[in-house]
Amino acid sequence: MVKPMTPAQKQLAEDHMDLVPKIIRSMTNGSPLTSEQRQELCQIGYLALCRAAVSCGEGFPFTPYAAAAIRNAIYDSWRHEIRGKDLFCPLQEDLLDAMPALQIGQEQEAMPDAAPLALKDTAAGAYLETLKASQCSTIQKGIEALCFQLEGYSAKELSAHYQVPSNHIRAWQSKARRFLQQDAALCALLS
Incomplete structure (x- = not known):
């Protein structure tokens, strides 16, 4: 069961929302993305940001923690996508x-x-x-x-x-x- 975010956690996530597009830009630098792919990466990033806000301990710097969480979530998504392509080989x-x-x-x-x-x-x-x-x-x-x-x-x-x-x-x-x-x-x- 997912715990709801506290008001402080919501505020923390909202204050750092600009991290997601920055990280996506840096990770896809030079790669052409469709708007659908970009939106999907944004959704993955924002979800990771919210999870980071919930799981980050008090006294730890949030920005590097959240940036790492967003990057890792995007990498996980790409790995999952690659594995899915390897498992299925439809004949054209x-x-x-x-x-x-x-x-x-x-x-x-x-x-x-x-x-x-x-x-x-x-x-x-x-x-x-x-x-x-x-x-x-x-x-x-x-x-x-x-x-x-x-x-x-x-x-x-x-x-x-x-x-x-x-x-x-x-x-x-x-x-x-x-x-x-x-x-x-x-x-x-x-x-």
């Missing part, structure tokens, strides 16, 4: 749309051993096979699983083919997506 729709997919009928049961024929016959497909051959087995399986998915195979079918849980397939595909998105030559071939 452009990359999937650019890859030609071969539709497979419902009657076909066996899974082919290679990438889709329509993709394999292109320069991008040949380059993809070269990339796949030079990578670890996890990324190789991820690229293969992405190709099968483009052919129309479901996650359940892929899970049965590889004889692993479907979350393993998704993990392979995520690693493969991240790897493929960083390859400029493949993106150029697909565009």
